[in-house]
Amino acid sequence: MYQVLVNWLRKIHGYEITGQWHLEQVCDDGDYHHLYCDLTIKKLDSPHLEALLELLATTSIPKLEGYFEQVFxxxxxxHP
Incomplete structure (x- = not known):
């Protein structure tokens, strides 16, 4: 998926594609947690992301809901 996006969006449209974007967050337990979203897409001349993709092949409904909440x-x- 990453290579397809790079070949299409970066080479043709000038977007920057990043795999495994690393974030840190203080969670409900008060500790720092390391989070990784799968792919980010942004224009080279912009500081803001255009899209954030969390890839998932198959899972249960409760896990899917967890992934959905994580995107927020x-x-x-x-974007604080």
Whole structure:
């Protein structure tokens, strides 16, 4: 997936694609946790992300809901 996006969006449209974007967050337990979103997409001349992708092949509904909630936590960190 990463290579397809690089070949398409970076080479043709000038976007920057980053795999495994690292974030740190203080969670409900009060400790720092390291979080990793799968792919980020941004324009080279912009400080802000255009898109954040969390990839998932298959899972249960409760785990899917957890991933869904996690994306909002990523957004809070990337756009405070």
């Amino acid at each position: 936590k990523y957004e809070e960190q990337l």
